[in-house]
Amino acid sequence: MRKLIQFLFIAVVLLLVEFVLINYATLLFLLTSIIIQLCGIIIAIRLLLFDQRNTSSKVAWMAVIFILPVLGTISYFVFGRNPATRKFSTAQVMEKAKLINAIHAIPNNTNEKLPRLSKRIAHLTSIEPIKGNKIEILTNGEETFPVLLDALRKAENHIHIQYYIFKTDAISTEIRDILVEKAKSGVEVRFMFDGLGSSKLSKSFLAPLKEAGVSIHAFDPITSPWIVRTANLRNHRKIVVIDGQIGFTGGLNIGEEYRSNTPDFRVWRDTHIKITGQAVIELQESFLNDWIYMENQAGAADKFISDSGLKQYFSPVDMGEEWAQVIYGGPYDKEKWVRDSMLDLIDSAKESVWIVSPYFVPDEESLAVIRRVAMSGVDVRVIIPGKGDRGISFHGSNAYVKTMIEAGAQMYAYADDSFVHAKAMLVDGTRAAIGTANFDVRSFRLNHELMVFLYDESEAMHHLKRDFKKDFEDSRLFTMKDMENKPLLTRVKEVLSSLLSPIL
Known part of the structure; x- marks a missing residue:
């Protein structure tokens, strides 16, 4: 008897929903659209006036919300809220x-x-x-x-x-x-x-x-x-x-x-x-x-x-x-400890900065630091995948190749039948960082990460240097000609991925 009552209740509810959709579908669609647009406007105002995240992240979220109102608004409520507002017990x-x-x-x-x-x-x-x-x-x-x-x-x-x-x-x-x-x-x-x-x-x-x-x-x-x-x-x-x-x-x-x-x-x-x-x-x-x-x-x-x-x-x-020196941090910290420590390491360079990362999608500050070091005559080399495991991250990484080459850096694509997932930096051959953080916005701002900083000319440092040299041999050096000959569709993918990079 109980199951029969449950069945009748569900049937009545479904009939009511069907009746509303048949008779008021246009009105519901209009009201839903207005509510979503209002939510998008409220989110945009909040981002502009009250949110403390970086400008590129704000612009990216606003672009997604206004171009794709429904998907953008829902995505913001799921993924976009500022971690600084998280409350702890x-x-x-x-x-x-x-x-x-x-x-x-x-x-x-x-x-x-x-x-x-x-x-x-x-x-x-x-x-x-x-x-x-x-x-x-x-x-x-x-x-x-x-x-x-x-x-x-x-x-x-x-x-x-x-x-x-x-x-x-x-x-x-x-x-x-x-x-x-x-x-x-x-x-x-x-x-x-x-x-x-x-x-x-x-x-x-x-x-x-x-x-x-x-x-x-x-x-x-x-x-x-x-x-x-x-x-x-x-x-x-x-x-x-x-x-x-x-x-x-x-x-x-x-x-x-x-x-x-x-x-x-x-x-x-x-x-x-x-x-x-x-x-x-x-x-x-x-x-x-x-x-x-x-x-x-x-x-x-x-x-x-x-x-x-x-x-x-x-x-x-x-x-x-x-x-x-083990540095760890995450999205709830007031400062970006892992990112800023990595930037200190880069900024200490006198001769060389070698980086390997599966995702190279730096935020504005990180990009500015590494480009400035390259333009100062330091030997900056970055290895990224020649074949990606995720399309948007792969194209997002490639979107930064041209600006890095223009700054004087050497950009390498690892073997296109393999995948490079290592996260390591070697500076002047005497200082290094190895750990879990990619050189990208997600690791810098959204993930809980950890990096180990090393300071000795030890066997470990020599091992890391040998690995880098082997990786350079197994990689292809990007050229400006490569940038000029990119197909239009590839350029569009990279531009879109670059736009979305602050919220990847």
């Missing part, structure tokens, strides 16, 4: 402050003679460089995954693992099964993945982890219209911390394509970094900062900042003499 604010204050109170090596650039970045970000590390550059998945798997299998106390994309293929399953095995043996395992980037992770894939006692968080999952405003603000970090002593970060997510097992590309070119020693403290800080944000409860930080917690999670031993 009292627990999230208080627990983060407790964590940061406790970690920054740990004695460090600031009495050492600090690298000059690191002082500027420390003054900018309040994150100090740390000595006492062994740094290893890992080229592509072929080098990265065997080292990562070995370190995971040797974990004795805890594993903290965070990825933007974690798939369900062979390498993903292998890592999951190691986490399960370690959790069953008594190792603490905390697993965090981005709620959108890894949205395809199924309950069945995660079930063995939960059964083994692994703690799991999806970062800002899109589970309801109420929190859809975070859909465009993603956690792009890739972090693994093992026993508070070994850390990994860089460009590689977890999936078979990251070890070149994909029909789309012959080679997936990427760069990861392994840190053993004191700077792992800062990778741990970044991970736990995100973890307690998702815990969202009073006392979430207490386990990690008690006397025993500090000893367990923040007591790495010296493993070398190299310096490292």
Whole structure:
């Protein structure tokens, strides 16, 4: 009887909707159009008068809203709202402050003679460089995954693992099964993945982890219209911390394509970094900062900042003499710490700036800095993909090639049967940055990102330099003739992508 009543109710509702559409469709369409246009005007006024984002982003949003009113207005409400207006719970604010204050109170090596650039970045970000590390550059998945798997299998106390994309293929399953095995043996395992980037992770894939006692968080999952405003603000970090002593970060997510097992590309070119020693403290800080944000409860930080917690999670031993400075930031920070630190690195150049990035869509300030450095006679070289994985980003990157060449930079397209996904910078052959941030507006303004800054002429620096030289050999140098001979359709795609780049 109950099902019959439900069926009759649904039928009546559908008949009423049909009656309204048949008799008042024109009026409804007119009213809807007026409401959407009014919303667009209100949004434009708000952007012009009250929004603090950069001018190019405002212009891009206004263009989309007025050219495509319906799609533009809906997209703005989903993706375009200023992250600075995001409200946090009292627990999230208080627990983060407790964590940061406790970690920054740990004695460090600031009495050492600090690298000059690191002082500027420390003054900018309040994150100090740390000595006492062994740094290893890992080229592509072929080098990265065997080292990562070995370190995971040797974990004795805890594993903290965070990825933007974690798939369900062979390498993903292998890592999951190691986490399960370690959790069953008594190792603490905390697993965090981005709620959108890894949205395809199924309950069945995660079930063995939960059964083994692994703690799991999806970062800002899109589970309801109420929190859809975070859909465009993603956690792009890739972090693994093992026993508070070994850390990994860089460009590689977890999936078979990251070890070149994909029909789309012959080679997936990427760069990861392994840190053993004191700077792992800062990778741990970044991970736990995100973890307690998702815990969202009073006392979430207490386990990690008690006397025993500090000893367990923040007591790495010296493993070398190299310096490292881990800078992390995101859309909710007042300043763009990651971007500005990268610009400080570029601005310190005397001889050369080499950059590799899968997406080269700089904002106005970043473009101005790198063009000025190139025009000053510094050897500026940038490697971008010769074949893209996403059309709008690929064309958006190519839209900046001409202006960079005009400034005196050398722009390279990586092999057109492969994909370059590495995020790295090398300045004067003696200073570098490697991590998760692309050289684009999304990484600078919308994503949660992390970069590791290096300051020693070490084997790691030489390894990175060799990789760059090999990548130049595997790439094609753009010329002004290439720019002049571009087909009209390609130019249109690049112009449109460039217009939309501030909101990509």
